[in-house]
Amino acid sequence: MNTTSETQWHDPKRYLxxxxxxxxxxxxxxxxxxLQTGQIWGWWMAPVIVYFIIPFLDFIxxxxxxxxxxSAVPQLEADKYYKYIVYAYIPLQYAGxxxxxxxxxxxxxxxGIIGGLFSCAYVNGIGINTGHELGHKRDALSQFLAKVTLAPVAYGHFYVEHNFGHHRRVATPEDPASSKMGExxxxxxxxxxxxxxxxxxxxxxxxxxxxxxxFWTWRNDVLQAWAMTFVLFGACTIAFGWPALAFLVVQALLGASLLEVINYVExxxxxxxxxxxxxxxxxLPKHSWNSNHIVTNxxxxxxxxxxxxxxxxxxxxQALRHFEDSPQLPSGYASxxxxxxxxPLWFKVMNPRVVAHHRGDFNKANVHPSKTEKLRMYFNTFKQGVGA
Incomplete structure (x- = not known):
């Protein structure tokens, strides 16, 4: 009976x-x-939605x-519907x-330009996540589209570093994309x-x-990705002048910072x-902060x-799982x-969670070298409090 129900399982979030x-x-x-009203408030929707509406909906x-x-995972992963959803982001990203x-x-x-700057930066910064999803696929088309997605934010090297650097060194002092306690x-x-x-x-x-x-060959994945950015930025500069290049560079910086603040959290x-x-x-699952907040997911x-x-x-x-032993963030990424x-607010909220996750064992934490003694005392205070 259980096998039948699992075989017939359907994703309740399929269309969401x-x-x-x-x-x-x-x-x-x-x-x-x-165009309809002559008002610029529509260009400011992105920061309002990202910083206020999504965190509010996560809470609600x-x-x-x-x-x-x-038993349903092979079926889920073979369903091309989910791949097409990811693919669909790219033409909309470029159009925007x-x-x-x-x-x-x-x-x-x-x-209006400032609003457009944030709007474009968030589209392309969040688009890095589309490139992230595609970059982990094994087929050539997905890997190519991953680079295409990263081009507007000028972060094509992420395709190489994330897959072959970060995933190998994650949660170690050697990983530039893993933040340290006290940093x-x-x-x-x-x-x-x-x-x-x-x-x-x-x-x-x-x-x-x-x-x-x-290194200097067309087979270089980093150079391929950067070439896409060069073509995109160059074409826009030819069509619209130097202001277009200045705008694209600034939005790329903002978009890349959006990726890196998420890296910091993770x-x-x-x-x-x-x-x-x-x-x-x-x-293992215990080496990444997790969140099950529905809206941001x-x-x-x-x-x-x-x-x-x-x-x-x-x-x-669509097949990623929750693990009970994974450390949980108090809210979604948007918050x-x-x-x-x-x-100061980050340390106040997260440092106690790091200590609790490691059960007061200082040696199990990735600590910034300049904060070693201060945080060692912090851990000791936590253990004394537990003992009391």
């Missing part, structure tokens, strides 16, 4: 996953409102810890980007940007060396332990179920990234 396609519509809706709608039965560039260069006032987001940001760029080039150089090629203070041979244990292709993603990187978003912008 299309909510993620509302994101690339932000600038398109903004343009439509401007709550969480969902249910998992698809294992090009529309915004046109309006910024020809129509909008200063306040503020503003200190993490330059470290991860520079470290990830350097890591991507080193990884790709090693891959090409094994194949007998130099592994804060978590550390894989070494065995007797000095090798790190394999990545629908918008971000369930990226918040990050614990399962790192334990099983090729698993499709947590706002908290990360204010380090």
């Amino acid at each position: 996953w299309t909510l993620g396609l509302l994101v690339p519509l932000f600038p398109i809706i903004g343009a439509f409102i401007y 709608v709550g969480t969902d810890r249910s998992n698809p039965p294992e 980007t090009l529309i915004t560039v046109w309006f910024v260069c020809t129509e909008l006032s200063a306040l 503020s987001f503003w200190r993490f940001l330059p470290r991860t940007v520079i470290g990830s760029l350097r890591s991507a080039c080193e990884i790709e150089q090693q891959r090409l060396d094994r194949k007998g090629f130099g 592994h804060y203070g978590l550390l894989r332990q070494k065995d007797e041979q000095g090798r790190y244990e394999r990545c 629908l918008v971000l292709y369930q990226l918040q179920r990050h614990s399962d993603h790192h334990a099983h990187p090729t698993r499709a978003f 947590m990234m706002m908290l990360a912008y204010f380090p």
